[in-house]
Amino acid sequence: MSDTTQFTVYTLEFCPNCEILKEFLASRGVHFVECDMTSAEALTELRMNGVFVQEAPVLQKGDAFYTSADLFGGGAFQEHLVADLIAGA
Helix, strand or coil: CCCCCCEEEEECCCCHHHHHHHHHHHHCCCCEEEEECCCHHHHHHHHHCCCCCCCCCEEEECCEEECHHHHCHHHCCCHHHHHHHHHCC
16 A cells, blocks of 8 residues: 555544444554544535535545445445555555
8 A cells, every 4th residue: 555545534432333444444554544523624524525424434535435335335344345445446
């Protein structure tokens, strides 16, 4: 993974799926920035990028945003999606 690749994880305080995502990234040595989804700054950033969700987590890689529906579609963590993002696919 390139050092220029930046991941941001938008989270909520009591969010089991956020923990799953953060643990997955950390287990693969991926550096990420965590942002509280309830902060004005995070809400503004998400809205300005067309992300209008109230459910966490939201994963940002570069200019792309992946919502909880993308990351946990079908009720399960979409590990392959995140692994592909890490690999740069």
